[in-house]
Amino acid sequence: MAAPLPLPETADPTFAELLALRPHLSLHAMDGLMMEEVPLARIAKEIGTPAWVYSAGALRHRARSLKAALAHAGLTATVHFAMKCNDNLAVLKVLGAEGLGADVVSGGELHIARAAGIPASAIVFSGVGKTLGELRQALAEDIFQINAESAEEIDMISAVAAEMGRTARVALRVNPDVDAKTHAKITTGKSENKFGVALSDAADIYARMAALPGIAPVGIATHIGSQITAGMSAYRAAYARLAELAKALRADGLPVERIDCGGGLGISYRDEPAPSPEALAGAIRASLGELDLPVMLEPGRWIAGPAGVLLASVVLQKQGAAHRFVVVDAAMNDLVRPSMYEAWHGIVPLSSVRATAPLAESEVVGPVCETGDTFARGRLLPSLQPGDAIAFLDAGAYGAVMSSTYNARPLAPEVLVDGTNFAVVRGRQPLDALLHGQNVPEWLTT
Structure with missing residues (x-):
């Protein structure tokens, strides 16, 4: 079982400080915690908890901010939302309407992207293990670009394309051997990581x-990790290496039409510094601008993370031998990031009365039978009674998509807020669905 989360070394931000950095959230004296113009307590009461809630306004604002930063830097750029962080149809509809394409890593994500109305001409397929079936699916849809991650995969793409009589637009993903200084489980640009081809081999593989x-080479790609908050130095180093490679390929007469810069821009979950999209655009411009090529970005967390919360209700407050435990109805099967990555999420009561009450250290835990089902240790919270509701902040990315039915706990619903409106955009999984597809062999029934 996973160890409990470590205690923070410095004081946590206050409720007011957390909300000040999240303009789509506010604390109303009467209605409590609001998302846009909807009281979250109303959603908790009508829909029940646990429940995911997303702000359409926040999604639009962040998509526009990123696009504006790229344009201001003088870059010709397209943005492809990394669906692995959130694949909800309604979320994709909002972002598609803002002109974003999709970055997919499976046939399932490709299917959802197309169902959401994302045009095939705006879809990039990444990932180290695309199957023959997924490659056929991508070619049948005639998607914008396939990011090949190995010489072996390139052979697969060529064979499938020739078999289908299609031409695949392929970018070669290069591993620049750059440490993005992020969590070890989400770094992707170091030489020991499974992603991309070694920089030293890239020119030969590209020429081959x-x-x-069946292959039309269109450029080179990289992606050095997720939740990058350590400044622009890693990005600059990676992009500088891509620039040198692009120049070498062009000198050899090989076509390079665009550069795929990947994603990974981090957000501030607690009080860590978070680079701005303007800083990223500047790093791209400084490192790749002289190539005069279009660039592509594949952000996920930066757009969707702050736009979502996970609502939960208190089951009971338990005084243990050493700690006060606040047991909630959400669990690690819903939001696994604290258990998997030791991640910190802000926790804010929905009630304005609770949010202004005296605070004491609390352990916030779920009902799953694992010690690892711990959301926070030593967190300063008011006394919370059964039925009180709380919101886990910044849960719009790597939240619902990573949830499971562990302990036979049904998947929580997803809700979209847009101004004064809200709607369930994925219903709560019924208990009978937990049995769907299961069968008892005949010999056990006789």
């Missing part, structure tokens, strides 16, 4: 790719 049937 250009000679294969």
Whole structure:
């Protein structure tokens, strides 16, 4: 079982400080915690808890801010939302309407992107283990770009394309061997990581790719990690290496039409510094601008993370031998990040009365039978009674998509807020669905 989360070394931000950095959230004296113009307590009461809630306004604002930063830097750029962080149809509809495409890593994500109305001409397929079936699906849809991650995958793409009589637009993903200084489980640009081809091999592999049937080489790609908050130095180093590679490929007469810069821009969950989209755009411009090529970005967390919360209700407050435990009805099967990554999420009561009450250290835990089902240790919270509701902040990315039915706990519903409106955009999983697809062999029934 996972160890409990470590205690923070410095004081946590206050409720007011947390909300000040999240303009789509506010604390109303009467209605409590609001998302846009909807009281979250109303959603908790009508829909029940646990429940995911997303702000359409926050999604739009962040998508526009990123696009504006790229344009202001003078970059010709397209943005492809990394669906692995949130694949909800309604979320994709909002972002698609803002002109964002999709970055997918499975046939399932490709299917959802198309169902959400994302045009195939705006879809990039990434990932180290695309199957033959997924490659056929991508080619049948005629998507914008496939990011190949190995010489072996390039052979697969060529064979499938030739078999189907199609031409695949392929970018070669390069591993620049740059440490993004992020969590070890989400770094992707170091030489020991499974992603991409070694920089030293990239030119030869690209030349070989250009000679294969069924492939149109379109450029080079990289992605150095997720939740990058350590400044722009890693990005600059990675992009500088891509620039040198692009120049070498062009000198050899090989086509390079665009550069895929990946994603990974981090957000501030607690009080850590978070780089701005303007800083990222500046790093791209400084490192790649002289190539005069279009660039692509594949952000996920930066757009969707702050836009979502997970609502939960207090089951009971328990005084243990050493700690006060606040047991809530959400669990690690819903939000696994604290258990998997030791991640910190802000926790805010929905009630304005509770939010202004005296605070004491609390352990916030779920009902799953694992010690690892711990959301927070030593967190300053008011006394919370059964039925009181709380919100886990910044849960719009790597939240619902990573949830499971562990302990036979049904998947929580998802709700979209837009101004004064809200709607359930994925219903709560019924208990009978936990049995769907299961069968008892005949010999056990006789």
